[in-house]
């Protein structure tokens with residue numbers, strides 16, 4: 001289901017009819033804010049077309065093509081060839097793929113859970129993904145992904161070999177030390193350790209590196225945002241008023257250091273009763289969406305508070321990995337697709353400005 005061709009080269013090139021080029025340019029979809037560039041499409045033959053995307057996606061992105069009066073005359077297939085985008089530190093070499101920081105002003109809003117699930121979702125969308133646990137005071141990724149008993153190996157070049165968990169390459173202090181020992185690290189020591197973890201992990205060729213940041217907007221987050229090559233940041237918040245003020249602080253911190261905010265995930269948006277399906281906005285209704293609108297940040301998704309998500313993470317077996325076709329997993333994959341496309345389009349827009 002999630003396998004993807006990496007390139008779309010076909011031997012014979014068919015020329016594209018003008019109505020098709022026009023329809024592509026005018027196609028409307030959240031993933032294509034400016035239409036679809038004709039060079040992303042290739043006709044395999046008179047009836048089949050291939051869309052090659054520079055960001056991670058699954059076949060659901062083809063829906064507006066297959067239902068379009070003009071484009072729907074073709075059978076569509078999807079290929080991806082993920083672009084390596086410029087980052088916030090142009091002078092630093094980009095060896096980690098596109099770096100996405102997942103951040104929250106307030107603790108406990110589900111930042112680590114969202115990081116894990118976005119990383120797995122991006123991998124399910126055909127990308128090679130790394131996940132860095134920068135939440136140095138409480139590295140929780142080993143619990144959420146499992147494999148705590150297996151310590152990270154160090155090679156002859158003193159580089160850490162990341163673990164592969166549920167298809168994602170993971171590096172965490174929690175795989176080096178006990179979580180309780182990591183908590184003693186403070187200030188400059190923590191900041192240096194983080195940068196070391198970032199650089200001294202022997203990542204394979206990644207399309208995306210998702211970084212689970214420590215909660216808050218203090219010095220450590222600021223140093224990290226300034227010193228590392230970041231492509232975009234994701235803000236996680238609950239709809240609760242106390243979380244929203246901190247989410248806004250996070251947004252302004254990233255803006256101060258010129259890191260683009262790719263989008264916002266509103267986590268625990270509502271609770272859905274597993275018995276009757278009734279939805280209850282127990283942390284308030286749409287607060288994250290309102291902040292996003294005010295700050296002009298795209299909403300990547302509104303995720304429910306769901307006991308199945310929590311139980312799966314507690315067991316080190318994330319829901320997405322265990323139930324990839326479940327609607328809840330599709331919802332998280334849709335957010336990841338939105339993240340990948342926003343990252344691409346925002347960076348494109350910025351490079352056109354400069």
Ligand SMILES: Nc1ncnc2c1ncn2[C@@H]1O[C@H](COP(=O)(O)OP(=O)(O)OP(=O)(O)O)[C@@H](O)[C@H]1O
Pocket residue numbers: 104106107108109110111112113114135138140214215267268303304305306307309310311313314
């Ligand atoms: N949408 C959700 N539905 C159910 N449980 C959730 C959801 N999101 C997070 N949780 C649970 O809430 C708890 C806190 O989540 P998590 O550790 O991801 O938060 P955090 O913001 O990273 O916390 P910290 O500030 O400690 O780093 C975890 O037990 C997690 O499984």
